[in-house]
Amino acid sequence: MSAPVSAFNELPAHVWPRGAARQEDGVVTVAGVPLPEIAEEFGTPVMVVDEDDFRSRCRDMAEAFGAPENVHYASKAFLTRRIASWVDEEGLSLDVASENELRIALAAGFPAERITVHGNNKSDGFLTLCLESGVGHVVVDSHAELERLEELAALSGTIQDVFVRVKPGVDAHTHEFIATSHEDQKFGMSLASGSAYQAAVDAIAAAHLELTGLHCHVGSQVFDAEGFKLAAERVLRLYRAIWENTGVALDYLDLGGGYGIAYTPAEQALDVRGVAADLLAAVRSAAADLGIEAPTVVVEPGRAIAGPSTVTVYTAGIVKDVHTSDTETRRYIAVDGGMSDNVRPALYAAEYDGRMVNRFTDGEDTATRLVGSHCESGDILIYDATWPDDIVSGDLIALPATGAYCYSMSSNYNSFARPAVVSVRAGRVSPMIRRETVEDILAREV
Structure with missing residues (x-):
């Protein structure tokens, strides 16, 4: 530029x-x-x-979204043991997208119960490490993974909290290579086809899994709440369907990351507080319209903190x-x-x-x-x-x-x-x- x-x-x-x-x-x-x-x-x-810039942006996110633990730093943006320690000391949670990212976080002494685990192709070894280390949540990306995680949890005698990853069909006008919510891509299960609903029902029925929320992601380099709001409204309808058919009220709505930063002088900086306030108000309003209790909103900024x-x-x-x-x-x-x-x-x-x-x-x-x-x-x-x-x-x-x-x-x-x-x-x-x-x-x- x-x-x-x-x-x-x-x-x-x-x-x-x-x-x-x-x-x-x-x-x-x-x-x-x-x-x-x-x-x-x-x-x-x-x-x-x-370091102070990094830490201050952790605090900005924590204040905007109500509590540090509701902000899960996306370690794929940049992770070292020292970065993990900063995130821990600021009270944030952490998400990882690979087995080695999880191992680095654990090597840094990051509390496993504040780690959420992503990945569209988790191996048995990766899932077993999740169970053995006691991670907070595994984001289930497919029906096959759901079945395998239930089998491994049964073998280890543990109960694992999970989110189901949903494709909400929302285009946040991001680059095609980093768009993550449309139907024809590798992440998650379809909201429109009913695949996500079936995965949620199966997770609730599983003896060794505890479904506590749903996850979605709308893209990267997003500067306003509109795409997140639309995704939230669509996914909250699934919350109501789950409640009406199973009697289970899910606690969390993980709306992923994707918050943008200014790379050049011509670009605007992210208004973290404004976007968060708009998004949280929209979730409360949509939940009220659907007659359900609003879940706790979880977000996963990486670029907006580290960049x-x-x-x-x-x-x-x-x-x-x-x-x-x-x-x-x-x-x-x-x-x-x-x-x-x-x-x-x-x-x-x-x-x-x-x-x-x-x-x-x-x-x-x-x-x-x-x-x-x-x-x-x-x-x-x-x-x-x-x-x-x-x-x-x-x-x-x-x-x-x-x-x-x-x-x-x-x-x-x-x-x-x-x-x-x-x-x-x-x-x-x-x-x-x-x-x-x-x-x-x-x-x-x-």
Whole structure:
């Protein structure tokens, strides 16, 4: 995205971490720590997490939705033992989407009873670990999984609380690859066909399962409550049908995550309190109209908590001008990372802001494209920008809002090593994940 050169030295507050600031010498700090000092110590690319920003967004969500335990941090956005500890200390619950995510959470000492487990293809080993560790809820994604979980729970002599995942048929206008509520996709069971209702009835009848709620998800990068409200209204009709036919009143309605963040200055920040108030009021109203008691609403934000907390710092390398026509050129600035540490622009055409963080700039406007170092023409971090023309090799460029789905989707493409991750707080820096090395990559070979 383009930032006018006159404003290029500014740091848009709704995009950058709450602890980010540019000092009088032009150096950008996060939580009082200069980014060039972090780059010098840990190398680049390096991901810098503002701990207070992360924690403050946990609290914002908890206040908006009534209680910390009603907010389940979506660990797929970004999970380490330290992140899990922060979530625990802020009183939030946690959702995991794989066996290893569950194992990391347990290794961090996260209370198993506050963990909800997702996944469309859970293995017997994964389900057994859920039962043995005593997770709070398993979100059942299919009839086959429901039957298998009942069998495994019977063998272990336990009773497992479950949600049934429902496809409400709501389009939240998200990218096709991350849409999750329409009928023709892999998650959940259909509301329209009656499949979800049958799964709920079977779960109630199961001797070793306790159905306590239903789950749905409407998409990602959503900034208002409309899609959530429509999904809630549709799923609440299923609550009434379950109550009328079985006499069971379900306690929870898990509306998933998908809350958006501002990646560029042109985008609006999420109004967490406004969206939550609108959604909760709609659930209460819809439940009253149906003559049922409103269930407790559970949400699963990941991006909205982790995303804005982090910046990724790169070092500029080759800078060259490319002729795009007889009269026009585009400046290409290559950095020492790219699609191996942030695949979202290549995968979703995601847009990012970017700023130089080691000094002020006062160059002239020039059409610019920020690219990575991988052997791939689509390795582009920022497609179309207007940046100053005095950025040179060795300058430090940082992209904000990289805390969600960047490290968690990182790879070793071209045998690039995954970057270091550090957290910062009150002027101090603490390593979280060390930089991968070629020895790490070679060590996996047999």
